[in-house]
Amino acid sequence: MSKRLLVITFIALIAVSFGSILARLSQASSLVISFYRVLLAVIFLYLWAKISRAKILVPLKPREIFLLFISGFALGAHFYFWITSLKWTTVSSSTILVSTHVIFVTLGERIFNRRTFPLAFLFALILAIGGVVLIANADFQFSGLALKGDFFALLGGLMAAVYFFSGSVLRARLPILTYGIFVYSVAAFLLGIAILVFLGPLAFVAFPPSDIIWFSLLALGPQILGHTLLNYLLAFVRPAFLTMSVLFEPVGATIWALIIFKEVPGVLALIGGAMVVLGLAIIPRNEAALVKDQTLTIFPR
Numbered sequence: 001m002s003k004r005l006l007v008i009t010f011i012a013l014i015a016v017s018f019g020s021i022l023a024r025l026s027q028a029s030s031l032v033i034s035f036y037r038v039l040l041a042v043i044f045l046y047l048w049a050k051i052s053r054a055k056i057l058v059p060l061k062p063r064e065i066f067l068l069f070i071s072g073f074a075l076g077a078h079f080y081f082w083i084t085s086l087k088w089t090t091v092s093s094s095t096i097l098v099s100t101h102v103i104f105v106t107l108g109e110r111i112f113n114r115r116t117f118p119l120a121f122l123f124a125l126i127l128a129i130g131g132v133v134l135i136a137n138a139d140f141q142f143s144g145l146a147l148k149g150d151f152f153a154l155l156g157g158l159m160a161a162v163y164f165f166s167g168s169v170l171r172a173r174l175p176i177l178t179y180g181i182f183v184y185s186v187a188a189f190l191l192g193i194a195i196l197v198f199l200g201p202l203a204f205v206a207f208p209p210s211d212i213i214w215f216s217l218l219a220l221g222p223q224i225l226g227h228t229l230l231n232y233l234l235a236f237v238r239p240a241f242l243t244m245s246v247l248f249e250p251v252g253a254t255i256w257a258l259i260i261f262k263e264v265p266g267v268l269a270l271i272g273g274a275m276v277v278l279g280l281a282i283i284p285r286n287e288a289a290l291v292k293d294q295t296l297t298i299f300p301r
Contacts (some may be wrong), residue, residue, distance in 0.1 A: 005236060009245055012229035017252025019222035020091045021260055023083045026214040028207035030087065031199060033215065034079035035191040038184045040219035045184070045228070049177045051133040056178050064174070067166045074162035075227075080191070083157030088149030091257035092265055095250040095292065096135045097153035102243040103129065104161030109240050124282040129246045134268045135250060160224025164230075164239045174221025180228050247276050 026033050049056050060068070064179075076096075085094040106125065109115045170179055195203050230242055251273045257263040265273070 005233065008229050008233060009078050011240075012226050012233070013245060015221045015224075015229070016226035016246065017249050018172060018256065019089055019218065019226065019249075020082075020086055020095050020248055020253045021256045022214050022218045024086050024091060024257075024261070026207070026211045028083040028211050028215075028279065029199060029203060030080055031191055031195050032203055032207060033083050033211075033218070034076060035188060035195060035204075037079060037218040037223055038075070038191065039188040041223040041228070042181055042184045042188060044219060044224055049181070053173070054177050058174065058178055061131045062257065064170060067170050068179075068182050069186055071163055071166040071170065072183045073190055074159045075183060076187035076191045076194075078156050078159035078163055079187070080156075080194075081152045081159060085149040085152040085156060087206050088145040089153070090263055091261065092135060092152060092250065092254045092263065092269060093146075094153045095253040096132050098151055098156040099132060099247050099250055100154060100157035101160035101164065101212070102240070102247060104158055105243040106240050109238065115238070115240075120282060121240075124279040127282070128276045128279030131277075131279065132247065132250065132270040134272030134275065135265070137268055137272075161243065164234070164243055167231055168234045168239040176228065176232045176235070179231055183231075184223075191300055213246035221296065241298060247279070251276055267273065284294065 023033055028036075046056075048054075082094065082098045085098070102125070106117070110117075167179070167183070170183075174182075195201075230246070233242055254263075254265055254269065254273060258265065
């Protein structure tokens with residue numbers, strides 16, 4: 001993998017690691033946080049497209065339109081389940097369990113694309129997932145809302161896998177701004193309908209003014225610098241590599257939660273975090289079979 005792709009991956013991982021912290025700081029409902037995160041991201045990306053004079057509208061095939069809808073639906077559902085889980089369980093448990101998307105994506109690539117993986121990658125996967133299990137074991141609370149939060153985080157992981165998997169297909173042809181604006185718009189539209197149906201129109205404004213700051217930071221940081229850069233990478237690497245790399249998010253989120261919310265991880269959580277980091281350190285040296293046969297000759301893509 002080129003140094004440029006590695007730098008982009010690093011920036012994206014740092015950005016997404018702030019997502020749980022910013023969502024936890026907001027007092028709005030999960031649906032409203034999710035809605036404004038993607039809506040503001042659409043606005044920011046559209047303004048960037050106008051400034052850079054990038055072409056957004058491109059001819060779409062029926063299959064691509066269908067996949068854009070599926071990707072947008074999965075993204076909106078992912079945010080709702082995951083952000084809701086943050087209200088009920090710890091940042092560490094939530095971000096760890098939502099990271100199970102790597103398992104779903106790997107299975108999807110194996111079943112639907114009949115792809116194989118180098119042994120080093122599988123070893124790194126087992127090591128990282130083992131670390132995730134240790135962290136989860138340290139934080140699991142099998143009662144009440146905490147257990148419900150764990151379940152919602154797992155659902156968020158499944159939806160994230162659908163989002164990354166469909167995005168990999170779409171990004172093979174669609175420019176990054178086209179893909180991002182369309183998918184985020186679908187997610188915002190569906191989340192907006194959910195707010196009207198379940199919370200009512202007043203929910204769009206029924207939150208403290210300070211929440212606008214958290215919504216904006218979520219859109220600029222975790223969404224644009226995080227998700228959009230990850231979507232950019234989907235044109236060049238297989239989704240299994242990206243979802244594996246995003247396993248760094250629980251480690252980063254746990255560190256921020258320790259600093260900001262004073263959520264102290266136990267010994268098992270620390271050991272698990274070290275295993276995740278070690279697994280991630282192995283991947284860049286062994287992902288040649290996971291990189292698509294494309295080069296960075298055109299930017300943006």
